[in-house]
Amino acid sequence: MSPLEPFGTRLRTAMDERGPLCVGIDPHASLLSEWGLGDDIAGLERFTRTVVEALGEHVAVFKPQSAFFERFGSRGIAVLERAVVDLRAAGALVVMDAKRGDIGSTMAAYAETFLRKGAPLFSDALTVSPYLGYGSLKPAVDLARESGTGLFVLALTSNPEGAEVQRAVREDGRSIGATMLAHLAAENAGQTPMGSFGAVVGATLGDLSSFDLAVNGPLLAPGIGAQGATAADLPKVFGAAVRNVVPNVSRGVLRHGPDPAALRASAERFADEVRSAVSGV
Ligand SMILES: O=c1ccn([C@@H]2O[C@H](COP(=O)(O)O)[C@@H](O)[C@H]2O)c(=O)[nH]1
Numbered sequence: 200m201s202p203l204e205p206f207g208t209r210l211r212t213a214m215d216e217r218g219p220l221c222v223g224i225d226p227h228a229s230l231l232s233e234w235g236l237g238d239d240i241a242g243l244e245r246f247t248r249t250v251v252e253a254l255g256e257h258v259a260v261f262k263p264q265s266a267f268f269e270r271f272g273s274r275g276i277a278v279l280e281r282a283v284v285d286l287r288a289a290g291a292l293v294v295m296d297a298k299r300g301d302i303g304s305t306m307a308a309y310a311e312t313f314l315r316k317g318a319p320l321f322s323d324a325l326t327v328s329p330y331l332g333y334g335s336l337k338p339a340v341d342l343a344r345e346s347g348t349g350l351f352v353l354a355l356t357s358n359p360e361g362a363e364v365q366r367a368v369r370e371d372g373r374s375i376g377a378t379m380l381a382h383l384a385a386e387n388a389g390q391t392p393m394g395s396f397g398a399v400v401g402a403t404l405g406d407l408s409s410f411d412l413a414v415n416g417p418l419l420a421p422g423i424g425a426q427g428a429t430a431a432d433l434p435k436v437f438g439a440a441v442r443n444v445v446p447n448v449s450r451g452v453l454r455h456g457p458d459p460a461a462l463r464a465s466a467e468r469f470a471d472e473v474r475s476a477v478s479g480v
Pocket residue numbers: 223225264296355356357358399400401421422423424425426447448449450451
């Protein structure tokens with residue numbers, strides 16, 4: 200199988216062509232109900248198909264939230280598999296939000312699951328948790344390099360509870376979050392237009408000027424919409440690093456369904472808001 204171009208390169212192209220937005224696919228039970236669907240496999244399937252068909256050819260990046268599919272067991276995973284394949288066939292990039300992290304030997308199996316070309320859940324990138332130590336992610340880093348995929352490492356998450364761990368200060372005076380950012384900067388050194396190893400940094404976090412966000416890689420920014428952040432907050436939160444931000448909106452877009460035109464209009468609105476917020480920074 201021919202290798203893909205590196206994820207960072209493909210991501211830059213996709214956002215230049217389709218706009219700077221990642222739409223999350225999070226089939227919450229409450230959303231299924233708002234869409235007039237059952238909280239069952241048929242509802243999950245209809246919801247997912249509607250999002251894929253309405254947005255797959257228009258949006259640069261999708262972030263399916265694996266948990267909402269896993270809760271339906273093997274039939275939910277089958278819906279997820281099909282969505283990933285169809286989104287990629289429509290020219291979109293897929294970031295699987297599964298937040299995997301384990302000892303290295305098990306991490307290697309997670310990497311095979313999501314980052315090995317030809318695997319049923321093969322995705323363009325995977326969210327990973329570094330809290331068994333950044334080095335435990337090495338098998339995923341290695342396979343991502345080999346397969347042209349990427350990683351998003353949880354560095355500064357959008358939830359208030361994250362600070363307890365991520366802002367804790369190490370003996371060398373650096374916080375855990377800052378340490379993760381430094382590891383990513385090292386992975387991405389010398390890559391153009393940017394590297395493939397990104398950080399998750401919440402758009403909800405206010406001024407982050409005390410952190411060095413210049414990791415030369417993408418910054419996946421959840422928190423816009425339902426969690427209260429707006430596109431207009433991005434320059435304040437990310438400063439000059441805003442050019443590498445991949446803003447994620449899940450419920451903020453999905454609540455406009457099931458009408459495909461309304462879903463598209465909402466995604467376009469968010470992308471426009473991001474464009475105008477970051478222009479001139
Ligand atoms: O720090 C993080 C990391 C991941 N997420 C995920 O992003 C979406 C956000 O959904 P919204 O509906 O737009 O709030 C969801 O899948 C989270 O698990 C995050 O919010 N924060």
